[in-house]
Amino acid sequence: MPKKINWGIIGLGSIANTFARDLVRSDKAKLYGVASRDPEKAQKFGKKYKSVKNYGSYEKLAKDPEIDVVYIATPHTLHFENTMMCLQEGKAVLCEKPMGINSKEVETMIEEARSRNVFLMEAIWTRFIPGTEKVLELIRNNQIGDIISIRADFGFKADTNPESRLYNKKLGGGSLLDIGIYPLYLSLLLLGTPVQVKAVARMTKTKVDSYCAMLLDYANGAKAVLESTVEARTPTEAFIYGTKGTVKMHFPFHHTKRISLFQNNKQASKVYHVKYKGNGYYNEIEEVNNCLISGKTESDKLPPSVSMDLIRMIDRVKQEIGLRYDTER
Ligand SMILES: NC(=O)c1ccc[n+]([C@@H]2O[C@H](COP(=O)([O-])OP(=O)(O)OC[C@H]3O[C@@H](n4cnc5c(N)ncnc54)[C@H](OP(=O)(O)O)[C@@H]3O)[C@@H](O)[C@H]2O)c1
Incomplete structure (x- = not known):
């Protein structure tokens, strides 16, 4: 029997627990070490x-x-130093999203991984969710024609404690980095990099965004209208409008199990139920295992270049809304 991939986890908080429950489901992986x-x-x-x-x-x-x-599951502002430390020890890294808090951090992390020929991937589990694969298949098969616009939101009501990860600026607080990243990633996945980014936000007393609205404009005329908030529960759905029809990714769109296809201005012509194993992190974990087993240092589905494009989009939104973390001054 081939040797299992030995995993380590750094930062034993909320997501580390959810992730560990999926890691133990994998036959290719072994939870070898945890660090707090x-x-x-x-x-x-x-x-x-x-x-x-x-x-x-x-x-x-x-x-x-x-x-x-090593799976890095610490708050956003620690991803850079924790990932760099592991890469410098020659460890492959799966780093939670966002990979870094700005383009400069992510660029340095990617350079470090590439110079050492070590695997690095951002933990955007959405990319590996079967529902996302189904949406890509429908678009590839021309079920909705050319994409003309995307509408997506992600919102929930968080505890307003200024010390909490979502409100504390030192920990990379704000809705954009935590959940706005999901609608932005969907737009990047389906439409690529926009030519123009506009955004407005409501800032908290701790000077992070509690609400962020984003408008993306693409060279081919396509648009994306995106929202994130930690102030209120919002539908957390995504609509992809095409010249021939619409795809709806039902709540929660970033790990959806239900997709509706609308064609010819009618009610949903088809509804797809797309299940996944465990909490939704299993497929992402298998992607890392398979890359490591086959000696790959970058995932084809989610290479570091995509993380670079994503953080560049985030930086453009941050600039629009005047969001700057302490280490960026
Ligand atoms: N992919 C997803 O679905 C998903 C979901 C939720 C969160 N996330 C990402 O995962 C990361 C962690 O989120 P979380 O919700 O798990 O946060 P959390 O519950 O607060 O856990 C973060 C852990 O980081 C460690 N840590 C190190 N320095 C810290 C500091 N100064 N303050 C607080 N914690 C510190 C702590 O672990 P020790 O005490 O053990 O050292 C803490 O338990 C975030 O970057 C977030 O974006 C991803």
């Missing part, structure tokens, strides 16, 4: 998900020679 700033937390997490080693230090995990790939 708090040794007791690492012990508890490790016991729960049957990790071989539990570290009270991120550095020690990065130096463990048995670990093949």
